Amino acid sequence: MKKKVILVTGASGYLGSRLCRELFNSGHHVKAFVRRTSDVSSLPPPTDGGSSGGTLELVYGDVTDYPSLVQACSGCHVIFHAAALVEHWLPDPSRFIAVNVGGLKNVLQAYKETGTIEKIVYTSSFFALGPTDGYVADETQVHPGKFFTTEYEKSKAVADKVALDAASDGVPIVLAYPGVVYGGGKVTTANTVANMLVERFNGRLPGYIGQAKERFSFSHVDDVVNGHISAMDKGKLGERYLLTGQNASWKEVFDIAAMITQTKKPSFGIPIFILVFYGWMSVLLAKITGKVPLVSPPMVRMIKHQWAYSCDKAKAELGYHPRSLEEGLSEVLPWLKSSGSIKY
Numbered sequence: 001m002k003k004k005v006i007l008v009t010g011a012s013g014y015l016g017s018r019l020c021r022e023l024f025n026s027g028h029h030v031k032a033f034v035r036r037t038s039d040v041s042s043l044p045p046p047t048d049g050g051s052s053g054g055t056l057e058l059v060y061g062d063v064t065d066y067p068s069l070v071q072a073c074s075g076c077h078v079i080f081h082a083a084a085l086v087e088h089w090l091p092d093p094s095r096f097i098a099v100n101v102g103g104l105k106n107v108l109q110a111y112k113e114t115g116t117i118e119k120i121v122y123t124s125s126f127f128a129l130g131p132t133d134g135y136v137a138d139e140t141q142v143h144p145g146k147f148f149t150t151e152y153e154k155s156k157a158v159a160d161k162v163a164l165d166a167a168s169d170g171v172p173i174v175l176a177y178p179g180v181v182y183g184g185g186k187v188t189t190a191n192t193v194a195n196m197l198v199e200r201f202n203g204r205l206p207g208y209i210g211q212a213k214e215r216f217s218f219s220h221v222d223d224v225v226n227g228h229i230s231a232m233d234k235g236k237l238g239e240r241y242l243l244t245g246q247n248a249s250w251k252e253v254f255d256i257a258a259m260i261t262q263t264k265k266p267s268f269g270i271p272i273f274i275l276v277f278y279g280w281m282s283v284l285l286a287k288i289t290g291k292v293p294l295v296s297p298p299m300v301r302m303i304k305h306q307w308a309y310s311c312d313k314a315k316a317e318l319g320y321h322p323r324s325l326e327e328g329l330s331e332v333l334p335w336l337k338s339s340g341s342i343k344y
């Protein structure tokens, strides 16, 4: 295997840090793009020679700061662009477009200026394709753009169009669309399943959220990382690949968790109007504390829809093999227990 110089944006994040570790372990030179304020504890320590032959350096910047990005791209063969604001609500919603769309535009511009980059793997999201109420969607779905449940969804849909337009203009970009990413690793707010399980097992979420028909697609973080690396190695330029997993409701997630831990299932569903009320209260509190709430009105809007996808194309073309929720949660729950986050 030829050692590549690879820039990973969002390297301090939940997905990006796992991706950096895997690329490093595969013997590549990883340039982990982080901010001066980033918590880099989930990354391997910078080194100029690991046992795999991999090397890792921290490069500092911000995706909204073009000069820092273009400097980081210098000498790179591949960019994984995974940096984004991944929240269902923020006090300043304009940040979503600034970072999630503006950051991608800067990456595309930096590609043109750098001249050494052979491939960009852009981390999109199932949200960029839009809801799938009553059916299972594939890569042919284009976001209808009529409504967006969250500003995050809107920013990922706008960025998706920017990425597809770039592909039509000949930029060597491959688009990856993870589902709800779960599994061990950094517990940022983007690690929704870990956060929900912590609430559930600490008694703060006594009932089910959403209904049995409202499905999401759950992708294990290690499967998503492998899917990204396959997208670098085998992904066809300009193509979209859904890196999703088992389509299931949050009720099923809680039921599987109860089965694995041999604990009681919730006995009732939390009515939507209570979640909406709780969401508004949480947002009011967040405006005072500055802490992003677990539940917000946009998040409640989102869970009222279905987000179910097929990853058959990634299976066929990338060799993507998503594990089942039962398999994934059988690893997540003991990990949360051993870290002291939950008890059962």
Ligand SMILES: NC(=O)c1ccc[n+]([C@@H]2O[C@H](COP(=O)([O-])OP(=O)(O)OC[C@H]3O[C@@H](n4cnc5c(N)ncnc54)[C@H](OP(=O)(O)O)[C@@H]3O)[C@@H](O)[C@H]2O)c1
Pocket: 009, 010, 011, 012, 013, 014, 015, 016, 034, 035, 037, 038, 039, 061, 062, 063, 064, 081, 082, 083, 084, 085, 086, 099, 123, 124, 125, 126, 156, 177, 178, 179, 180, 181, 182, 188, 189, 190, 191, 192
């Ligand atoms: N988590 C999911 O369920 C999920 C599902 C589908 C798609 N995705 C996509 O996967 C990608 C990674 O998400 P994640 O789950 O790893 O989220 P995350 O844990 O919140 O990580 C986001 C990363 O982006 C970085 N970032 C944010 N703003 C930045 C800026 N202005 N300049 C440079 N870096 C910035 C963060 O840096 P700091 O550490 O400094 O904050 C962090 O490293 C995103 O593109 C997201 O849309 C995630």
